[in-house]
Every structure is written in C-alpha cells, then in structure tokens.
Amino acid sequence: MSYEKLLAPMAAAAHEVGAYLTSAPRPAPAGSFDELRETFHAVERPAIDLVHRHVDPLVPGAPWAEELDTTAELPRTGAFWVVDVIDGAVQYLQGLPHFCVSLALVRDGEPVAAALHAPLLGETYLAAAGCGATRNGVAVTASAKTSLAAAVVGTSQPPLAAEQPEAVAEAGRSLGAVLPAVLAVRNLGPTSWQIADTGAGRLDAFWEYGRDDTNLLPGALVAREAGALVTDAEGGRWRMGAKGFVAAPGGLHGALLGVLAGRA
Known part of the structure; x- marks a missing residue:
C-alpha cells in the first residue's frame, strides 16, 4: 500500500477516537499527579484500542513506538507507528479545547504518513511523503511572511x-x-x-x-x-x-x- 493510500484509514482512526473523546464525559479535575495519570490512562486505553483496530492491519508487524525500548533513541531502520490519542492531554484533562489525535507512520527514521484530527475544531491534517499536505482536503502552504x-x-x-x-x-x-x-x-x-x-x-x-x-x-x-x-x-x-x-x-x-x- 502506498503512503498516500494509508491516509484514509488513518484519518478514520483519528476521527473515531475524536468522536469518543468528545462524547465521553470530561474527567473531574485530579488533585495529584498520580490521580491525573490514572484519570488519563482510563480515558486513553479505549482510544488506543480503537486505533489498533484501524492501523495494525495496514503495515503488518509494524510496532508502536511505545512498545519499543526508547530509553536511548527510536530505531533508525524499519517501520513503526507513533500514536498519541490525546496530544494535549493536559488541556483535555483540564477541560480546555486545545487537543488533537495524532498518528504517524515512520520508516527508516523519517515520517512518511501522518494524520492529525482536532475534534472540537472539526479539522484534519493529512500528509504523505512526496504528496503534499491538506487540511480537510484542501492543500495547505506555509506562511509567505518575510519579516x-x-x-x-x-x-x-x-x-x-x-x-x-x-x-x-x-x-x-x-x-x-x-x-x-x-x-x-x-x-x-x-x-x-x-x-x-x-x-x-x-x-x-x-x-x-x-x-x-x-x-x-x-x-x-x-x-x-x-x-x-x-x-x-x-x-x-x-x-x-x-x-x-x-x-x-x-x-x-x-x-x-x-x-x-x-x-x-
């Protein structure tokens, strides 16, 4: 499967997680770091399961970064997934709107396919190596400012x-x-x-x-x-x-x- 063809199922995973996050009751504010961590994991675990169902068949055998020994560096060869079901978890847990679902496939040390979805904005960024980048299906470009x-x-x-x-x-x-x-x-x-x-x-x-x-x-x-x-x-x-x-x-x-x- 080409990197560009990965984007639709990756986006589907991100959208499903986004729907789960926005429909689930926001957790009550935690009083300690340990409580915060447990609250986060309780929300995170079902979201991770949703992503696994979508992306694991796309690149059979590709692990997730969290499954690897990353005490030194992520591997420079082979393929693996980078998945953050709540990028901006602190904001999510605080009841703030600034969070998103973030997925990327990395091959030989370089990201080659990415999907980011902000459910409260209703926006999705997609990019594949050599194919450009879009937001909600429209091509995006960097700023033209020079100052x-x-x-x-x-x-x-x-x-x-x-x-x-x-x-x-x-x-x-x-x-x-x-x-x-x-x-x-x-x-x-x-x-x-x-x-x-x-x-x-x-x-x-x-x-x-x-x-x-x-x-x-x-x-x-x-x-x-x-x-x-x-x-x-x-x-x-x-x-x-x-x-x-x-x-x-x-x-x-x-x-x-x-x-x-x-x-x-």
Whole structure:
C-alpha cells in the first residue's frame, strides 16, 4: 500500500477516537499527579484500542513506538507507528479545547504518513511523503511572511520537561531572545498541531528545545510537505534525537535561526 493510500484509514482512526473523546464525559479535575495519570490512562486505553483496530492491519508487524525500548533513541531502520490519542492531554484533562489525535507512520527514521484530527475544531491534517499536505482536503502552504517583526510564532516543551534540564534552560533563554524579535509568541497546546498549523501558515514559525520525537514527527511531515523548512536549531535537517526543532517558511527560517543562536 502506498503512503498516500494509508491516509484514509488513518484519518478514520483519528476521527473515531475524536468522536469518543468528545462524547465521553470530561474527567473531574485530579488533585495529584498520580490521580491525573490514572484519570488519563482510563480515558486513553479505549482510544488506543480503537486505533489498533484501524492501523495494525495496514503495515503488518509494524510496532508502536511505545512498545519499543526508547530509553536511548527510536530505531533508525524499519517501520513503526507513533500514536498519541490525546496530544494535549493536559488541556483535555483540564477541560480546555486545545487537543488533537495524532498518528504517524515512520520508516527508516523519517515520517512518511501522518494524520492529525482536532475534534472540537472539526479539522484534519493529512500528509504523505512526496504528496503534499491538506487540511480537510484542501492543500495547505506555509506562511509567505518575510519579516519576523510581523510573525506569530509558536513554541512548546517536551512532556515532563523537568527530566530534561538543558531543554528547560534553552526554552527560557530562547523565549527571552524571540519575544522582542517577533509580533507574538504563543503556546497553543498540542505540539503536533502547532507544527501542522505552521505548515498551513496559521502560525508563521515554531521552535522547541529538547528531545520530543513522538510529538514532533507527525507535525514535521505536515510542515515539510506544506513547504516549510524543518531543521534542528543549527539549520541542519531535523532528525529524531535532535536537541532542537525549528519549522518555518524560507522567508523567516534564517532570521529565526539567527535569533535562536543569539546573532540578532
């Protein structure tokens, strides 16, 4: 099956999970981290089962990233699925609307098919390697802006950021550098959706520090296929395991890299 032909069943999985999430009663706010985790898992488990039924037959034998030993890095060869049934789980559990369902197939270290669905927006991003990117079936392209001073830029941090102190330090330093250089900086919730919105020109650019591969991979494909440059913080092609991530159109990318590096 071609990567493009994977998109319809992937979208079906994302839509079914989205319908489940929006029809289920929102959990009551948790009082502790342990309660929060248990509440999340109670919602997550049925959603994962729904996705398994849709995607497992598509690439027989392809594991899910969570089934792999990812203590070091995700594998650079072979195929595996990256699935986040609630990207933006913190917002979902807090009763906020900023969450989505995120799926990607990764082959030999590169995302090759991606589906992202925000059920409360009624929107779905799809992308396959070499086939472009769409939102609700309409092709999307990155921003045409060329001035950072007019740019609305997104950012985020890896989950449980305290486990990556260098990323926390870089997040603070880079925010202080970017804020005075752009029109506005926003963190609009799920990382994958923010990157996809960068591909669609809703956000003009996006950056993040720290290792966050499973959240970055789906959006990275959408942004690349929409014409954005997707690199590490030094300007090299972004690959899994990189400590920095930047997505921006050609007219802004170099300037944003300069700000992040302290050259502007």
